[in-house]
Amino acid sequence: MADIDGLRDLYGLLGVRPDATEDEIKKAYRARARELHPDTNPGDAPAEAKFKEVTLAYEVLRDPERRARYDRYGPEGVFGSQAPGGGGFGFEGGIGDIFEAFFGQMSGGGGGRRRGPAAGADAEVRLGLEFTEAVFGCRKELSVRLPVTCDSCAGRGTAPGTEAVTCADCQGAGELRRVRQSLLGQVVTSVACSRCGGVGQTIPHPCSECRGEGRRIEERTFTVEVPAGVEDGSTLRLADRGAAGQRGGPTGSLFVHLVVAADPRFERQGDNLHTTLTVGLAQAALGTETMVECLDGSVPMVVAPGTPHGFVERIRGSGVPHLRGRGRGDLFVHVLVETPADLTPAQDELLRQFAALRGEQVSPPGSGGDGVFSRLRSAFG
Secondary structure, eight states: OOOOGGGSOHHHHHTOOTTOOHHHHHHHHHHHHHHHOTTTSTTOHHHHHHHHHHHHHHHHHTSHHHHHHHHHHOGGGTTOSOOGGGOSOOOOSOHHHHHHHHHTTTTTOOTTOOOSSOOOOOEEEEEEEOHHHHHHOEEEEEEEEEEEEOTTTTTSOBOTTOOOEEOTTTTTSSEEEEEEEETTEEEEEEEEOTTTTTSSEEOSSBOTTTTTSSEEEEEEEEEEEEOTTOOTTOEEEETTOSOOOGGGOOOOOEEEEEEEOOBTTBEEETTEEEEEEEEEHHHHHHOEEEEEEETTEEEEEEEOTTOOTTOEEEETTOSOBOSSSSOBOOEEEEEEEEOOSSOOHHHHHHHHHHHHHHTOOOOOTTOTTOOHHHHHHHHHO
């Protein structure tokens, strides 16, 4: 009899009642699968085992015939060899064998393995950019130290005048097969050949430079084309710039993570830029024309009479070029009205005359704001 203690309560594994509908079972399985999936729990063997049990429970309960047999005879009715009426299956092994019998070679991982030299690994690197380099695009030199194809043997891994030979263990197949008995009968699984590493060939006389790897570590410099409009945190994928594969295997990709320096003049929001323009009190009240600094020069801007503090002027087409498509974003200019704090006696007098004409109450000269509330605070302080 199989070791099926973990599969005694298939409904409990999914967290549903025995009278659950097909939709309820499906919904419960999706929730449990998301929780226990190996991608969510990398390296967690107990979670992976539980994921297999939950998946197997779902496969049984979603099938009306299997579910009926389980409801009548229990787990032995679908996994064991002693089910009444001969409904069970002869089986010896653990949950991995059961899972493999239901889903073929999914758990073994050998069925979809690529024969031949393994591809090189992908690599990652950070590249610093100035703000304007990210906005307008640029060409940057980048140096990386990665495995590259060995020049001495052209990636074959063999010494000059020698060749690789067919692996004696797998006969060139790159994999070894084994037959196991499962609840569905004989199951054939495949594993990579440990002698040749799945390549199908061995090297009796390896290259002295790379020792049979077909690659060696070197630092190489190349030019990266940075498109206009990239943002901080963007990633460029450069195909065939990663690590070279062993013994002629495909080269991986290089992922370049962009780090863009801030610009004290501008704040970027998408493809739009924001900046500030400080004007005097009289300029805001009477209006003026001034120059506003943009990324690629300066443009004139009219400050209309009576412009309030915080007013935002939009200058179209002076922002960041669109990464995909034509055109550019806009520049938003936030107007800051500066209130003078160091008035000369003449300026003070003129402002008092202006306040009198407008009927505005101001503090008397030399009071320093010593009004009614200030005197009250002094009296009770």
